Amino acid sequence: MNELQYRVNLVVQVFQSALAVATGLVGLWLVFSQTDDLVGWGAPELLAVMGVHIAMGGVIQMVIEPNMAKLMDDVRRGTLDYVLTKPADSQALVSMREVRIWSFVDVVVGAIVLGVAVVNLERSVGWIDAAGFAAALLLGAIMIYCFWLILTTTAFRLVRVENILELFQGVYQAGRWPVAIYPFWLRTSLTFLVPLAFAITVPAESLTSRLTPGTFVLASSFTAALLIVTRIVWRVGLRYYSGASA
Amino acid sequence: MPAIHVDGLTKLYRVPVRQAGLRASVRSLVKRRFRDVVAVDDISFDIEPGEVVGFLGPNGAGKTTTLKMLSGLLHPDAGVVEVLGHTPSHRRREFLSRITLVMGNRNQLSWDLPALDSFELNKSIYRLEPESFVEARDEYVELLGLETLVDKPVRNLSLGERMKVEIAGALLHRPDVLFLDEPTIGLDVTAQRKLREFVAEYSRRYGATVMLTSHYMADVVALAKRVIVIHHGRLLYDGGLGGLAARFASSKKITVTMAAPPADLSPYGPVIARETDKVTFEVSRAETSGLAARLLRDFEVSDLTIEDPPIEDVIERVFEEPGDDWA
C-alpha cells in the first residue's frame, strides 16, 4: 500500500512539473513569435536557461529548503538543542539532515529540458564550457545555500517559515530569464543580494560560451566570501539562541 | 412528545479493504474492494424534554456517529430519528437554531480574536435580539467566571479557559437541545467541575435536553440520572445509573472494621485492601451474603459495609467483554 502511495505522489509530481514546463515553453514561444532573440540570447539558449532554472529549483527544494524549514521549526520549538548536543558540526548537521525526495523530479525534468536545449545550440558545447558549467552550477548552489542559511538565521524571529518560502519562490521566478534583461538595480540585487544570477544565468552562460574568466573569478571569490560570512552568522546566531533559551 | 426520538437507527460505513503486498495494491488500483462496517446497529430510545442523559461507550462504539446523526451531519442508513419534531438531516434553519453540538477538541471561535468578537458574530448568524443576546452573554460570563477571559485572544487562553468560552459561545442562542461530545476532555479537575456545574445549571434554568458523551464517569455521575450504554454500535443498557452496577457488576466489595484482623484472611475470600483495622474483600455477588455472614460470625466486627465496585470499573469491564453475549 505504501508503494502505491509513493506511485501516486510520483505521478502528481511529474504532472505538475510537466505543466510547469509546458507553461514555460508557451512563454518562450510567445516571446519568439515577436522577436528573434532576447538581449542576444536565442531560443535554444533561453531554453537552456529554463532548464537550469528548473533543475536548480529542484535542488533547492530537495536539499536546501527542507533543512531551512526544519531549522526554523527547531528554533521556534527549542528543539535545536538536540542538534547542538551531537558531536558533529552543528552547521553541517542542520544543513544536511532533511531531503525532499520528490523534488528530484524537477532536477530530472530540468536536465531533460537542458539536454534538448544543448542539442539545438548553434555552437556545440566544448569541454571547457561543460567544465565551467558544472563548476558554476556547484558554486551557484553553494551561494544559494549560504543565502538561505543567513536569511534563516537572522530572520526567523521576525517572520514565519511560510512567508519566507513564499517570498523566495516569487523572487526565484526572476531566474527564468537571463539577468541581463533586468534594469541595473534589479540585476545587481539578483546577483549579490539573492544570488540567482550566479546560480542560473552564469552556468547557462558557460554552456552558451558566454562566460568570461572574470565572471568565473568573481563567482569563486564571492562564494568563498559568502561561506565565511555564513559561518560567522551561524556562530553568532547560535550564541544568541543559547543565550535566549537559557 | 419526546425531544429526541430514535427508532431502529442504523449507520454503515463502507471501508476499503486494504491488503498487504504489491499485487494486491496494484489490483486495488483497478477495482477497489469494500466492506461494510456497522457503526450504529438498530438502536432505539426516547428522550423527554429536560432530561440529561449520559451516553457511554468505548472509542469506536458509535457514540459520535449517533450524535452526528442526531445533529443532522450524517444520514442514517435505516431507522427513524427526530429531534424537536424535525428530521435533522434536512438541516432546516429552525432546527439548527435550536440545537448545539459541542465537541471537546474542536473550536468554533476565532483563534486570533477575543471571544467577545466571536460572540458578536454568533449574534448575527443566529439573528438574536440584542437584549436576549446581551442577557445570555452576561449570564454565561458570570456563571463561568469569564470576565477576564473574554477580551483576550482565544489562542492565549489555557485549554480549560478555552473550553469555557467555547461553551458560552455555543449557548448564546439558548438552544433547547445540547449535544456534548467529550466536552471535558483534556481539562483539569477544576475546569471539569466548573463546566459540569454550568451545564447542570443551564439545563435546570431553561429545561434544555442534554445528551452528553464522556470518558470521565465523574461527568456522567454528576450530571445524568439516565445512562445509555452503547458498544459495537448496539444499545447495551438504557436506564438509571444505579441500575448499571446491578446489571453489569459481577462483584461487590465488603469492607470490615475490626480490632485486630488476623494476618491471613485468605480462607474467607480474596483480600484487595488492608489497613490496621480494616480489610476489604472482593467477591462475586452470589458469595456476598455468605461471606458477610461468616465474617460477622467469626470476628468482633465493629463495622461492615457492602459496596458496588466504582462505576468506572463496571464500565471498563463491560467494554472489555467481547460484547456478543449482551446481544
Place this chain on the structure above:
Amino acid sequence: MIAYTRMYAGWARVAILEQFQYRVANYFYMIGMVAEPVIYLVVWSTVAEQRGGAVGGFTAGDLAAYYIVWTLVRNMNIVLTPYAWEQRIKEGELVTDLLRPVHPVHRDLAYFGGWKLVVIVMWLPIAAVLTWIFRPSLDPSAAEIGLFAVALWGGFFVRFFALWALGLVTLWTTRVSALFELYFTAELLLSGRLVPLSLMPTWVQTLADFLPFQWAFQFPIETLIGRRSTAEIWLGIGMQALWTCVAIGVTAVLWRRGTRRFAAVGG
C-alpha cells in the same frame, strides 16, 4: 435582508481584525507576489524595445500600466483556494459549517470581502513604488476609475464563485490536485495573467472568449488603462455578472449534491 447585511458586516469585521493582526504575513505575500508581474513586464518591455518601441500595440509604458494594475487586480481576485476544502473536511471545519443555520458560502464571501478592503489599502504604497520605478502611461478619468472599481469587484465575484465551485469537487474525491493544477494552468494562459490576450494568437483569443478567466483578470485591468470604450466596459460588466450567476448556479448544485454525499458516506 437586514439580518444578512448584519451578518456580512460581522464577518467582514472579523476578517479585517484578523488580517490586520497578520499584516506582516500579508505584506510579505504581496511583495513576493509582485515578482511575477515585474518579471513579465521586464521581459515584454525588452521585447518591445527590440521591436522598436511596441509589441502587440503595447508600448513599454502601456506594459507597465498593464502589469502594475495587474497587481491590484491579482490581489483582488485571490479567493478561497480550492485546496482549502481538503483541510476543511479533514479538520472538521466543515462540520462546524454544517451546524450553523447559514450557508457557509456567505461566511467565505463576507470574510474575503472584508479582507479585500485591507488588501486595497495595503496595496497603495506598493503601487506607488512600482509607479515610481516603471513609469506607466496611465491617465484614467474619474468615470474610468469608477467603472474600474465596479469591474474590480466583479472580477472578485466571478473568481470567488468559480473557485468555490471547483473546490467542492473535494467532497467527492480527495485526488483533486491534477484537476486544480490543470485549471490554474489554463487560467494562467487564457486570462491575461501571463500576457495581455492581444499578444496571443487569434485562436487562443477566441477560445478565451468562451471561458470565464479573462473576466477576472484582463477585463478589469483594461478598464483602467483605457483600452476599452465605455460601451465595451458595460458589456464586460454584464459578462462578469453572467459568469458569476453561472458559477453560483454550479456552486448551488454541487453543494447540495456534495453535502448529501458527505452525509451519506460520513465525515
